[in-house]
Amino acid sequence: MRPESEEELSEMVRNTDAPLRIFGGGTRDIGTPVTGAALSMSALSGITLYEPGALTLVARAGTPLADVEEALASEGQRLAFEPMDMRAVLGTDGAPSMGGMVAANASGPRRVQAGACRDSLIGVRFVDGTGAVVKNGGRVMKNVTGYDLVKLMAGSWGTLGVLTECSFKLLPVPESEATLRSAPMSAQDAGKVMSAALGTPYEVTGAARAPDGHVYLRVEGFSRQVAYRCGQLQSALGGAWDVLDAPASAAQWLGIRNVHAFAAQPGDVWRVSVKPSQAADLVARADCPVMMDWGGGLLWFLTPEGTDLRARLGAFAGHATLIRGSQATRTRLQVFPPQSPPLAAISQGIRRKFDPRGILNPGLMG
Template sequence: MRPETESELAEIVAGLREPVRVEGGGTRGVSGRDQVLSSAGLTGVTLYEPGALTLVARAGTPVAEIEAALEAEGQQLAFEPMDHRRLLGLSGTPTIGGVVAANISGPRRIQAGACRDFLLGVRFVDGQGQIIKNGGRVMKNVTGYDLVKLMAGSWGTLGVLSEVSLKVLPKPEASATLAVAVADATGAIRILSAALRSPFEITGAAYDPQEQRALLRIEGFADSVSYRVGRLQELLAEFGGADQIEGSADLWTAIRDTAVFHDLPGDVWRISVKPGDAPEIAARIEADQSLFDWGGGLIWALVPSGTDLRARLGGFSGHATLVRSNDETFARLGRFQPEQAGITALTKGIRQKFDPRGMFNPGLMG
């Protein structure tokens, strides 16, 4: 099912008799036996006001199309959404609705915020086929319930997005990356934390254990970047010094898309933790390969297929999401971290309100 208008989408949902798997471009790895309801036919940028830093697009609009429109005006999606295709071995076309539904955010999240922080408004169809609009086209629109934030990261379990409104930002004039040699996660977190506590506006803070280096990105006006690089190098002298890497755009794309795992077999997990806990958590993971992003707050880990990483981790402050595996392991372990009883009751209550018939992505999020 691939509606091409919002009204057609609403009509299809109202007539559903069996659950469906809601899908955008089919690039995020959600599979199942249910029939697919795709938003990929709802395409097109319906409003773009560069002066107001505002863009409105239908949910099935390819991310590449939006990025091209923004590039022409010297602007960008500040939250730097990850492209999962190589990691998951999938084809398809990433859509803006899929990005919003999964709250996909890349390395710049530590400074700019997540996708949900740039979401101004949404239009979606709920489980009874009703068209619902919430939010607006300006950041100060605060009337009514904040369904905008609720839809971001709901993975299509509350409704099918038909249109999203986003705040965009100017592209930085210049970018620079510093690399610091470091032997272990403990040392890397100390370096990343020192940089992030500084006033130099770090927009990327990662650690690559394979290359044994901490990576820091600074963006902005050229003179400002040059000044901040110099000051940051002074700050990092106590850690052995920092070297500037030329032409580092591809490096941050590789970090964003976890390129280190692309051609390796095994399960991939995404672990969200407090940065200070990252070294201890990494030791528990015992990963074949790993990558730290968000100053240590996000750990990507490659482990043997079928590994119950949550059992290996035990209790910790954070959550572990299974991103890449086979159907049997997904069925056994679940994609998302099990919720506490109180949160589960709240989640079920919300889903009952939005999708009382249980039509959308059953079993995906508890």
């Protein structure tokens, strides 16, 4: 199925009782494999509103992310949250779509400074599991009608509704950027350095540790400000730091954002969100290659195929998600973090409200 309008999509959903496997560009193949009729959103494409002066954009869910980024770049603007592209690490083809980006709440290294995808999302339109068209939010941040529902759709992976349109607030592209690179250091030392850097007034917009131990700290803004802030950071943190210029900095953060370090390596890839203060302990428990992002709040682990990383890590205050694994592993292990009984009951109640027949990506999130 490939609807070409919201009305056609609504009719399709309303008139079927069969499970639906919903996808946009097909680049984010994670979660428990879904058995159902394929529902492609690729035909619902196009930017429906772009007001550079108001820093606002509205696009249909099937719009390729690259088309939006090209339009924004022509006006010196961008999506602030630096959405991750999973194609390299998952080995998928296709083109990331706006709806898929929102459904995954795809957010990159700049989250430490600009927030996640859901923080820039100001409005959605979607078709729920009954075929009803729902509109929530608006085109400006002053319109907060249904604000919680807008947030709810980000990261719902198509289990609550099929997104048809998304509205975003935007930010200008800074004039320049630079990145400080350290010598290799332990996860514990890296955590301390990144925490210290993020605690300075120098507006660090990226703080990560690569699998080889190098720590990267990004600064963005006007050229003179970037040079000054890099110098102040070096003085405040001590040690020896190399400075990557704007092109080298952009290339480095592209690799960090998309986890290129694990893209061509065999094994499973896990994504763990945790308090930065606990990161070093989890790295030690995992005993496998790791990349640290968000100042230590996001950990990417490369494990041997079929490894139950949650069992290896034991109890901790955070969440572990299996991002890359075989279908057998994704069926055997719960892909998304297990929920406590009270939270699971709330989640199930919400799904029954929006999808009473249980036809939207059933089982994908466990």
